Amino acid sequence: MAIIPNHLSVLDYIQEFKKLIFSSSFNIKNNSSPSPIFSISCEVEPIDPLIFISVLQTDKQPVFYWQNQRKKEAIAAIGAIKSLNIDKNICQQDKDIDRFQKCQEFINNNQKLIHILNKDQDNYQPHFFTYFRFFEQSHNFDNKSFPLATIFLPFIQLIKKDNKYSVTINTYNQNKKEILDYLKDNFSEKIELNYKVNYSQENKINSHLENAKYQGFIDKVNKGLEAIKSEKLTKIVVAHALEIKTENKFNIVKSLENLRNNHPDCYIFSIGNEDQEYFIGASPERLLSIKDNQLVSDALAGSAPRGKNEDEDFLIGNNLLDSEKEKREHQAVSNFIFNQLSAMGLQPKKASLQLLKLSNIQHLWTPIYAEIKEEINPLEIVRQLHPTPAVAGVPIEVACQEIETSEKFDRSLYAAPIGWLDLQGNCEFIVGIRSALIKENYARLYAGAGIVTGSKPEQELTEIKLKFQALLQALI
Template identity: 30%
Template sequence: MEPLRGDETTVGETTVVARGCRLDDAPVRAVLETDARPRFFWAAGTESIAARGSAATVTADGQSRFDDVRTALEALFDDCSVPDSLPSVARPRAFGGFAFHNGTYEKEHSPWDGFPSAAFFLPEIQITKRDDDAWLTTVATGSEAATEAETLLEEWRDRLVADPETEPGTPPGISRQERTPTQDGWREQVAAATESIDRGDLQKVVLAQSLSATLNAELSVPDVMARLSETYPDCYRFMLSPDAGEGTFFGATPERLVSVRGRTVRTEALAGSTGRGDTPAEDEWLAAELLDSEKDRHEQKLVADAIRDQLEPFASTVRIGDRTIRRLATVQHLRTSITAELDDDEHVLSLVEALHPTPAVGGLPPDAALRTIRETEAFDRGWYAAPVGWVDAAGNGTFAVGLRSAVATEREATLFAGAGIVADSDPDREWDEVQLKYRPILDELE
């Protein structure tokens, strides 16, 4: 099936058929290690998903990219025949995401070749595991779709039984690293941002850095995902290899942008950071210091208030939880859970559009912050800090913010991390915070 752009209306002219069966196990590596593109991996809580091959693809760009993707996916799912016996966990989903910035934003030597402004695909092969329940789902299109979906189901069921899960290999090692900007350049950027804040042009801006790494051996991203799942089981682990290009975007992010199930919306405000202690007592001391930090509490409150304001036009109620500590392997954050009940049914992509970018990855006011990011950063953010996740036929879905992430080819990887700059930000402290945020991916490469 030819790729479908968001403004095309040809989806309904084809037949889309899904088939599925229960599996004894879900060896996701057997799906991810194939050469086929696109590929997608997602793991959150007790659910993990691996998908490959495109039965249908939707891409979009421009100001209406969220609407265009939503419209095309709704048409695609409306045309999809799914057996009533297939449970919700195994039903087809569309996987993908968006670039951080709308429109063309390519800097010199960008690693984002093949990543459109928005891209989703309905996979030919989807393995879903939730708790101890595992399913294989296949999708085919065209006049012989039913037969092809059944054939794919039989072939992959046999293949997965014969190809059990393997242990991940070791990291490839790094021969060269290059940071953009340098530490001196970073000090200049932070100083310029705080001057804008002092003038009243900004309240907050999130500035990012990139780290380019040359690898000693060929990188297996499925191996990285397996290791990240051991180290960061409470994070959203994701991996996407688009149709075109050679790159794969992957990461283990602590931040959910939004989940929609029915009329219930769940999200969170995550901002303010500190390291982990060498002992439990030091860990608690650092956490208490973070909770007492006026700078970090101010930064986190800006995020929580903005998310509440963005949700209120859709919601009958918005509930903001207590401020807590979110502990990860190398860093601790301030976190506030946010739950909303919608007035009416809303597609998850409508909420994604309303919330992206949150002040945790962009800033306030949004337009001034985005302009500052474009003018300041010397690299293309691509899909870094942008929405990545899944959508189902009911318009439910979950999207994470693409943090603690990298885009990589076989022998090159570019890592990204950022820090929120407010009035009293110290450039050297913010530099150290960014280096901590590189660690989840850097540890899996070195």
Template identity: 35%
Template sequence: MDFKNPLANELKECFSQQISDLELSEAIKCISSQPEGKYQYLSFSIQIPTVDALAVLEQSGDTSNFQYYWEKPSDKFAIAAAGSVERIQTTGKERFRESSDQGKELLSKVLHISNIDHHLAYVHLLGGFSFFDHNVGKEWRSFGAGSFNLPEWVLVRDSKFTALTVTKKIAFHDDPQDICNSFLATLDRLDSICDAGSYQVESKRSFESKVEVPGIDSEDYNQWVNSVESATELIKAAEFKKIVLARELRVKLHTPVSDTKILNHLRHQYPDCYSFLIRQDGKSSFIGSTPERLASFQEREVLTEGLAGSISRGKTASEDAVLEHELLHSKKDLSEHAFVLDAIEENLQRYSDIFEHPVSPGIKKLSNVQHLYTPVHARIKEGVSRTEVLSRLHPTPAVGGYPRNLAMPYINKLEHFDRGWYAAPVGWINANGEGEFVVAIRSGLIKNNEVRFFAGCGIVEDSNPQKEWDETNLKFIPMLTALKHARK
């Protein structure tokens, strides 16, 4: 049996190498006749030529269903995925644990076949969590408080290696030829969107919306000053030591805007950041380019980081060096950074056999801002789940406050918008036990004819409302600039 497209022939080869050289339809017949309930999903992975993950997603076209994108260009790592075969949804205080339990149960029902031996040629679960335990705001309703999708297809590129995994739901006694045809239909579509030679490129036209940041004479500024002053008074009264307050900036759109075009600008401007897109349905997409990794997992090894305290970049080398020196000696920023490291240590050390980090922070430089930065390495104890680690780390003092349990209740009282998934953990995990999650800052929600961007900063006892306002404006720049460069 030979097929017209290359990916379909790869599928045939994949099955034939794994199942006694059976023809494709015979292989599927063999699988679908397994005891009822043993396997509910059939998945296969093949290696394909290197492609641009964002371009593949852009060419896939169907924005009415689940879509996912993840890329850190400096690591030469990217993921693109679309279609939802199954979706896990959780809410409440136990949402991390329940997501883990449901994820393990789901993966146990997937029969995965591959003709390649590579740690990324596996089934992936893609998604994340909201900032708070419950997420009921109308703008974020489709995202829920915890959501992970098993995609119909996922493409993972790691340097020069690219794996494509396709998954289908199967039922006991399904007709093997129908299953075969379903795989082939997906492969026909993927064959063209993975081939740059067949791409249709749209002509550019100007983006019409005018983007402005509110000034100090605005109502937004007055609300901000009141919030910061209230927070500093609470700190002086010993209610907590630090709280992170954020702002929402709404931009009305006169014409639709492409989320993939915004991301294309972000990934080129910020190659050391994690650019991401999560679309749950056709109504909204959550995008961003964050510098902050929450945790990456490989077996029992966990990498996380403290990222708190920031200052602008200089226009000259000398000015940049002066600003870096100022940040490294800023009592306010060093104090804010110390809260983050203390919290990470408190939340991870008792779960870890090894916990280590440099004594003093260094600097992470982005194109428009520089941050105090301390990498942290831990080796978690046997039996500790990855989602348990996530639940202990989120939210860090860099996006929540310190102590966490004392500061968190005040965020909703002092802010004037619904955080949704802003500053929450988003990422991926695969059936091989590997995964990575970031803190979804430098982000925005695109919905209908409006974009909502978010930016926050840490408030401590000596915080100045004007300076904190300026810092949030600085953090809005990446997303606003990317929006200006977007074309539809």
């Protein structure tokens, strides 16, 4: 006999489903409780992950979304049945704390508690979601939206691979039949119907942009060039923040939808915390991907605009490939990744230098491959790769010190690792660039440019304006 009452309206269905998922878990007050976690998966009809989040997200719960249309993959997660936040207080108590190692320990400890109830859905096993701030330590900025590191196991996740969609629920409630009854009862159709009724109204925002102050960026570029001339460093990545306030709240889902439409070759991502602050963006840069022990990392540095037509675009791309200045900047990144992987005992291989053409910009790109050894975990590799010269500079420690003294804003998650891991050692991490931090009607947009010998402040300013424009066109 079906557990779901036939008389339930779509709205009641959603409310009862959310109560079923979250209520039993809320009764477990101690986050370190050793109670077993039951993971239940079910293949569902196609559903837009943004609609999935819009309908099922709850207050005071984290949200994670990313999508890569070129790879035909998407993932969305809501709530945290288990979580770990590493903040300033923890680091003050233990200055030697390794946030990447602590997150790996969190996975190891909680993996033992997870019981997958339907083994036929192994391809859709539960994932852990994690992200890190750019800097290892917390600095004295007003904005502390996200801790130094966060990792969580969600209550519910949606995974899209090619044309297959699966929902996984992690719960302390082992009533598999009751949960599956909901998921098999036209789940996707009811979620989308609920969205059309309750969420589809788009509030047009009459946005008023504060005057963009770019002189500070020019000054930072010149300071970086002086440091390079004095041989203090050979490269530094200068970032800039653009502050925006609007009359109404930003529509996160609609903004993400615009990013997805405008940048189909990028990773579109969004992280929402318990205070409903969101870090969103469209990143072209994959820091690390591991699938079946095969690693891929992208060396991405050196940029140029797209052409107005095919011939102009071809010429600009060839000039980028021939530019000694751009190739020198790119070589620093590819060498760093190659050397870091080699130092871990891996045997990386570089693909040939090529162009990565995006909707509004093109980059020099070198994919790097390696086979993973069993004793090396993914977060150990992330720790060794962050930050790369693509987002910091060369030498990295000196560049980071310069960044801390010259940038008068908080990088937060900008240019930092964001990703997921599963129970079999597979993972994917991107670099949080081309991004914005948003809360209600306030947004801080981030963009940066790599400065090396031969860099010209006016050209670097043009580059970051191009990156800002991609975000400004998407925000609603």
